Amino acid sequence: MADGRLYIGTRRYSSWSLRGWLLVKLARLDVEEILIPLAGGSTEEVRRISPNGLVPYLEHRGAKIWESIAIAEYCAELEPGLWPTDRLARGHARSIAAEMHAGFRELRIAMPMNLGRNYAGLGQNPGSLADIAHIDRLWAATREQYGASGAYLFGTAFNAADAMFAPVVARFLTYGVPLSKPAQAYCEAIRANPLVAHWYAQAAEEPASWQLEKYEKLA
Numbered sequence: 529m530a531d532g533r534l535y536i537g538t539r540r541y542s543s544w545s546l547r548g549w550l551l552v553k554l555a556r557l558d559v560e561e562i563l564i565p566l567a568g569g570s571t572e573e574v575r576r577i578s579p580n581g582l583v584p585y586l587e588h589r590g591a592k593i594w595e596s597i598a599i600a601e602y603c604a605e606l607e608p609g610l611w612p613t614d615r616l617a618r619g620h621a622r623s624i625a626a627e628m629h630a631g632f633r634e635l636r637i638a639m640p641m642n643l644g645r646n647y648a649g650l651g652q653n654p655g656s657l658a659d660i661a662h663i664d665r666l667w668a669a670t671r672e673q674y675g676a677s678g679a680y681l682f683g684t685a686f687n688a689a690d691a692m693f694a695p696v697v698a699r700f701l702t703y704g705v706p707l708s709k710p711a712q713a714y715c716e717a718i719r720a721n722p723l724v725a726h727w728y729a730q731a732a733e734e735p736a737s738w739q740l741e742k743y744e745k746l747a
Contacts, residue, residue: 530560532588535577537566538738539731543641543695546727547596548584550691553723554610555603557588565738597629600688610688617674617682621689624666624681628692635659639699642743643731648704650746657706663696664711671710679717686721694718 534552536545552559564573564583578585579594586593586602593602604610611618634655639647670681670689678684681693697718700707707715718724 530558532557532559532586532591533562534559534587535562535564535574535583535585537564537571537574537583538734539563539727540643540734540738541566541641541740541743542583543636543698544582544596545584546641546695546698547691548586548599549727550694550723551596551600551603551610551688552586554686554688554691555607557586557603557606559586559588566740595629596692597626600625600692604688609685612674612682612687614674620670620674621682621687624670625689625692627666628696632659632663632696635663635696635699639703639705640743640746641695641698642702642746643698643728644739645702645744645746646704647702647746651703652705660700660705660707663693664708667693667711667714668708671714679714681714686718686723690718690721694721694724697724 534548534557536542536549539545549561564571564577566574574583575581579592582594584594584596584599586599588602591602593599600610612621634653638651638653638656667681675681675683680686680690682689697715699705700715701719
């Protein structure tokens, strides 16, 4: 019997669900996954279940955790390897994960996540391009200081910081945004990660009836 439940939304669109799911998988929590197809706006079933009315929402061994950054910290209590072992690297990882959680609003608005479309060239405006350039610099600085040994932000291990940025990578791939060569290589590494690839595959199997016009007709 599973130790709890992880509530997620439509994989095709739900960037926050992807973050929570990756964190739970990295921590190897034994939970039942419950997917709730998202409506165009607020989804009544999610509001009934989740304390903040949003997904992801994790119930695990009596704990109830919402907000992806909180799920990251909870999972790291059970699997400390989710954050770098070095104190300085760990502080940096938490900082960029928190910045991702709270920021990049212009990017989110201009380029909603859609794992089933090619929207190359769309959504590029001064605000989203500024966010993209900042993320590119942030990745470069992080990898130069902490990640030179591997393909991910902190080297060879896909960790909580990578999980937080995985949906940003998905947006960059969908919208074909201008990136430096190192940033593009990082995006390719994230997309090729087995967990991310599995999420994409599951998203591709979702029924067409779950698709939402507001995300499917941006062109």
